[in-house]
Every structure is written in C-alpha cells, then in structure tokens.
C-alpha cells in the first residue's frame with residue numbers, strides 16, 4: 610500500500626464565540642460560578658473576596674478566561690520543514 614504525503618498549512622481559530630470567565634482558589638481549588646461575558650467578570654471577583662472573607666488563609670486566586678480553539682487545514686500546500 611502506498612500513501613501520498615504532503616505538507617499542509619494549518620490555521621487556528623475560535624471554535625466557538627463563547628468565552629468562560631471564572632476564578633479558582635489556589636489553596637482549596639474551589640471555583641466561582643462561570644460567566645460568559647467580560648461585563649459579568651465581577652461575579653468571580655466578588656466570589657474571591659467572599660471566599661477570602663470566609664476562609665482567611667485562602668488569599669490566592671487564579672482568574673481564568675477560557676475559549677475553545679479549532680485547528681483547520683487549509684487547501685494550500687506549505688514548504689516542507691528544512692531541519
């Protein structure tokens with residue numbers, strides 16, 4: 610069996626326009642509710658402050674902004690790698 614191989618260019622783009630915003634406590638991993646617009650981002654900020662108030666030793670948080678990406682081959686043939 611023979612196969613034909615070629616070098617294909619790929620592009621990366623958003624798979625969905627939906628973005629998730631949330632925060633998580635570094636100490637215990639508990640996470641804020643997920644919101645889907647930058648305007649609602651303060652929901653996770655308020656959650657972090659309330660979480661710190663309820664758990665005084667939990668003072669570090671990570672803020673996440675998550676989007677889905679998709680890799681798609683286009684129909685152009687690229688140059689083969691040189692190395």
Ligand SMILES: [Zn+2]
Nearest residue numbers: 634636637667
């Ligand atoms: Zn915590």
